[in-house]
Amino acid sequence: MSLHVQDLSFGARLKHRARVVAESFKRNPTMLFGVAVLLLMAGLAFLAPWLGLPDPMQQSPRDRLQSPSPEALFGTDMYGRDLFSRVLHGGQVSLVVGLTVAAMATIFGLAIGLVSGFVRRVDAVIMRLMDALMSIPSILLAIALVALWGSSVPNVILALTIPEIPRVVRLVRSVVLMLRDQLYVQAAIACGTSTPRILIRHILPNTIPPLIVQATYICAQAVIFEAYLSFVGAGTPPEIPSWGNIMAEGRMFFFQSVGIILYPGAFLALTVFAINTFGDGLRDSLDPRMQRRV
């Protein structure tokens, strides 16, 4: 009889996770599609300055609102700026906002959620604050914050991060509450392990899979919300092209040239779709318990 001892070292677990993800790529071709589209979008957006395109800010009033042509693939906007170049460059802001908001909301939410779930004394206070924050519709809160702070990319990022934090806190807290009564955590407490060590070493690793999934959804939503903010005039300032403000500026000219909204809109929709597909795939492979939920 052979005794199978599972290798529980961090490296081995990492390898296992990586294998799970790799397998899910095989089983789930749409996830592969999501990643491919994302990489393509990121490549187009961040390599745009080196693609030999016209300057996205270069105005040329004589060529305003041109239809698509070999020189200007998507045509031009109301100031005669090259729409293709603007849409590619605009991807930079949208992707940076999406990724940064997802990362920041996750980090802050994780820290607050761990403490709230494990330290009973502060839990009630933190959760009431989070409940209140969650009862303000997130886009309204973000609009108000940018209106007061002024339009800039860092302000947009911060304004979109704050409303997302409570949702992450709730998720992390629910995992912590579930784990706190597990035997291995009780054993760690009985051994006299310090609270920070229990949180970081024993509890935190279990919150990572659902958090990664949540982060993809936050990222997708932030990309859309950046566009909303720009659309209502409380977003990315006009001197930096973003998918949101290209559409916002072009709305008056929609009937003369529908591409001014449809091209950036299509890029944005495709990106959000890709992030969501990627998130769905990750969820199925990383978090089997969540598989049957929405």
Place this chain on the structure above:
Amino acid sequence: MYAYIIRRLVATIPIMAIVAVFVFMLLHLSPGDPAAIIAGDFATEEQILKIREQLGLNDPLYIQFGSWLINLLQGDMGQSIYSGLPVTKLIGQRLEPTLMLTLCTMLIAITMAIPLGVIAAWKVGTWIDRAVMTLAVFGFSVPVFVIGYLLILGGSRTLGWFPVQGYTSILESVPGFLSHITLPALTLGAVYMALIARMTRATMLEVLNEDYVRTAYAKGLATRKVLVKHALKNAMVPISTTIGLGVALLIGGVVVTESVFAIPGLGRLTVDAVLRTDYPVIQGVILVFSFTYVLLNLLIDLSYVLFDPRIRY
């Protein structure tokens, strides 16, 4: 039951109080002089002084908050800096279009999304299921205003069935109201519909695996009856929770949709207030939307009794 309702209502008071403190503090947590922020970049020293006086910004913070709260409890949200009109009056004037738009959207979205979700779950794995889910993902991925412009392009410009923009009150003309509200409601409803359809499908899939559903089939009940009476009724609790929480999406969408369709509602008021940094109006709109959202979700919590007699309060 009544004791529970009262307990829940009382429990919302601290939450609303924190929301009020938070909304009040927004201005003071912003970097720089609040009066200068509100006055804008081109204000003279005099205008800034006037705003500081008008908003009572010279008083200590706790006195400012105290008088603001007392006024709020009496239904006074202060005056608009731009027009000088009371905020409650401005909100009152704009309430009807937003309320009607939201109600129509919810009506359309719920009556379309729940059947779609049920059918997708019933025909799981078939092309119908995939079509419904693809539509749902589409609804999640396309920004509200892009859907709005697409609908204007198709419904107004190409087909000529609907007016491009504007709003007619239902009290003035019912056909006018319907033709004006259809496109905005469909626009606003897309995300909401996607959310509800996905949730309905997921919950139905779980419920359809239960023993009592198999029993219902075994005793020869018609599929329709099993789906609606046995499965859907049991799935309604998580679905109605989603309907309630999704209202936050609707509120965000209202702001954008009203801009696209030039509807003179609360969303339009918000956008105008943001462009003019009309802070009392922004404050008022956030408070009204947040309180409505909290109360609506409380109502939905209480409505679970209707779907599930096992739940007793």
